[in-house]
Amino acid sequence: MTDNWGFVVVFGLIALSIPILAMIMAWLFRPHRPGPIKQSTYECGLETTGETWIQFRVQYYLYALVFVLFDVETVFLYPWAVAYNQLPLFALFEMFLFLAILALGLVYAWRKGALEWS
């Protein structure tokens, strides 16, 4: 392999050990006095009312959705960008077409209110 992924693995393990080490140190040093008030769910200092269910807000899902599609679009953009210096000028217009099709999608989402918060 020309890419050195071995370092990534080793470094990843080192990175993972940091929070674990911190947790262990904290566990050794901190007091432990649990109580029913302390451990109840926090809600501005009041008792929890009602079931813990949140209102279904489709906006969060729509943002994630539009994001997935644009993310896939950027995945197509990367190889094109890297090869750009070896491509003829025509390749730029081919990409314009690609981006235009997706910009159309953005415009549709905008007009249909998928990008609104309310």
Next chain:
Amino acid sequence: MNPQDGLSPPAATALRAALDQALARVLPEQLAGPTADVLWWALLGTLILAVIQVSMLYATWLERKAVGRIQNRLGANRVGKFGLLQPIADMVKMLTKEDITPSGAHRWVYNLAPILVVPPAILVFAVIPVGAGLVATDLSVGFLFFIAVSSTVVIPIVMAGWGSRNKYALIGAMRAVAQIVSYEIPQVLSVIGVLLMAGTLSTQGIISSQGVAVPPYGSFPGVWFVLVQPVAFVIFMLATVAEIERSPFDMPEAESEIIAGYHTEYSGIKFGMFYLSLYFLTIAAACLGTILFLGGWQAPLAALSFIPGWVWFSGKTLLLVLFFMWLRGTLPRLRVDQMMGFCWKILVPLALANLMVAGLVGKLAKQADASPLFTLAGFTLANLVLVAVAVWLLVAWRSRVGGPAVGLRPPTVAEGAA
């Protein structure tokens, strides 16, 4: 750092050679090579970790001082001279705080979230070069590695929100994730314009293309990308500030708005982990901005290249970090609807337009084999046109709508109300 590429500092090469020899004496042939590799990587990794840990601690100190000064006060100055021991005090405090776990929390998910939020923030430093031969691993997909790894931080955030079994934590987590995820798009789109000209995803290659060539990479266009694509730089900076959830984009963790968002139910060291991850990402984002737009470790003028690369790199990164802190101290927080509207309706179209303009001008410049000065002139002109058109469109939009272009309209007062 690869000792074979001839670019590493002599001390590192000598150390590696000594390590190889020591292991060759102790272990059989096949094991010595890989073991030497692993030990070398572990050493390198620990060194990087130490440097970024110290940087992060003093970034927190700097933040308190800088924001304090902007707000016309001194900032932390009690613990140690000028408050320099404050980060140590904070660390001790976090380690000794009682851990209050809400009774209904899902044990595994709740406890894994703070552990998993830190590794991505550290791992991205593997591809950050601080000098000509000083990069831990020069992956051919370096930039993409950075983006991919930093994007995985949303999973622990969702885990924290859900695992706490707290309505507000869950809502905070979803808002934070929606924000992080949305702003990734303009961030990446603005950088594609840079990648077009660099012709590589490797971080070292991108730096090389902005100045003096570093083999095996080229050096087109030979000027820092901030000069050639200032619009992309601005978009990238704004998107990055939103990505790392700093003010003015810190709605998900604003204390007065939603308690503390997704880390409401975490105390002591577990909260500390989220805080740690945020600061690591801030430094990493500043490093990335330096690499992509400010020429990385290369000096601005050939005459100044006697100053080591890592000094330049640190200086430029510090500048960007201070810029982030400046934004925090001066701008008011955006409302969440304004923030999302700004991302999708302003930044994304602008980034797409910038990409097309950069592509066109870049290709023409390359084919005409233009000198760096000529390329710069061409790009400046194109950018001015782009900015003029964008401003005109924004003004026209605002006047048509009769108020702020994005976000909910404020309620209009009825005419003739007493």
Next chain:
Amino acid sequence: MIEQAFFLVLAGVTLGAALGVVTARSVFVSALWLVLSFLGIAGLYVLLDTGFLAVIQVLIYVGAISVLILFAIMLTRNIMVGERATNNQWAMGLALALALFGTLAAVGHQADWRLNDAAVVPAAGGLVLTGDSLAERATVPGALVIQDEAGAPTVAASGNIATLGRAFMSDYLLAFEVAAVILLVALLGAIVIARE
């Protein structure tokens, strides 16, 4: 040898996580196991020397699609934990899964997996691009030189992103643009459905 060990570990992680997906008690935890198996697959891509695919896997699957799945779960479920998904047909499911695995393994074992150079070289008469001679392709970083049937050295799929980019713009241009149309249709459809 070391690669073999890494492969076993990654395969174990991926399969174990997949098992976790189907046996977890709550849907949310299932989704988290799925994220782990995506990471395992990314590791396998690294072993296959396609770093680009590995990072794309992490970016898209872990960074985007997992988020979508988790949001869908969080928005449609009570966040009370402990709803065990009961399934009385798990024995039949297991049998079918094993049968499918056996079939795929047999087919995969018998197929000829040798790299075919014709698949990556632009077809004759197609768009001629710079750098397409064998000598130039062989110098591209990440190029893999193998021997074809005649025993002559030839360049197989170079794990080079630039090659992918050039292929998109020449041989596979139609597929590339159709991909954009597919994404557009997916976006439109999803918005229509989500707003219902």
